[in-house]
Amino acid sequence: MSIKKKLLTVAVLAASTGLGLGPSLAAEGDPARGENVFKRCVSCHSLEPGKKRPTGPNLYGVFGRVAAADPDYRYTPAMKEAGASGLVWNDENLMAYLEDPRKFVPKSRMILKLPKEQDRLDVIEHLKLFGDNADAAAESGAEAEAPATP
Numbered sequence: 001m002s003i004k005k006k007l008l009t010v011a012v013l014a015a016s017t018g019l020g021l022g023p024s025l026a027a028e029g030d031p032a033r034g035e036n037v038f039k040r041c042v043s044c045h046s047l048e049p050g051k052k053r054p055t056g057p058n059l060y061g062v063f064g065r066v067a068a069a070d071p072d073y074r075y076t077p078a079m080k081e082a083g084a085s086g087l088v089w090n091d092e093n094l095m096a097y098l099e100d101p102r103k104f105v106p107k108s109r110m111i112l113k114l115p116k117e118q119d120r121l122d123v124i125e126h127l128k129l130f131g132d133n134a135d136a137a138a139e140s141g142a143e144a145e146a147p148a149t150p
């Protein structure tokens, strides 16, 4: 095999395994940075199973969960309705909700916005680490990003 062909093969392999430095990297979150972003959420939310906060629902296992599913929290009618109509907290919906919660679920109670896309990507990766099926959540996240990989 010629050097040129070899290099090409390596590049294709790298791209297909997600190691390529393609545009896909721009759309990935970093859970470590997400932990930092989550400091803005802790006044209202806990990620410890069963732990209550007076202001917001518990977020343990929130990734992949239907909206308004913390049995110990009194959600707004708006959020309950969103859950009843099938809203699930996947990557796409969390990205939209965290950018502007009351635009995504009108009349819901949360007001904090994360206007920076990278902050949202990062904090969502952090959320995925907390839940009974955290591994599956992380994997489904990787799959959801697959179309961005050449």
Ligand code: HEC
Pocket (backbone or CB within 6 Å): 037, 038, 040, 041, 042, 043, 044, 045, 055, 056, 057, 058, 059, 062, 066, 067, 068, 069, 070, 074, 075, 076, 078, 079, 089, 098, 107, 108, 109, 110, 111, 112, 114, 123
């Ligand atoms: C000032 C308080 C406050 C802060 C700060 C806050 N939230 Fe919330 N959050 C709420 C409230 C209140 C609700 C419930 C909304 C409702 O019932 O309408 C909520 C709901 C949610 C939900 C939906 C939960 C469910 O069970 O359906 C997610 C996800 C969420 N918040 C994520 C975050 C993240 C991530 C951050 C930090 C970037 C954050 N929140 C910061 C108050 C807050």
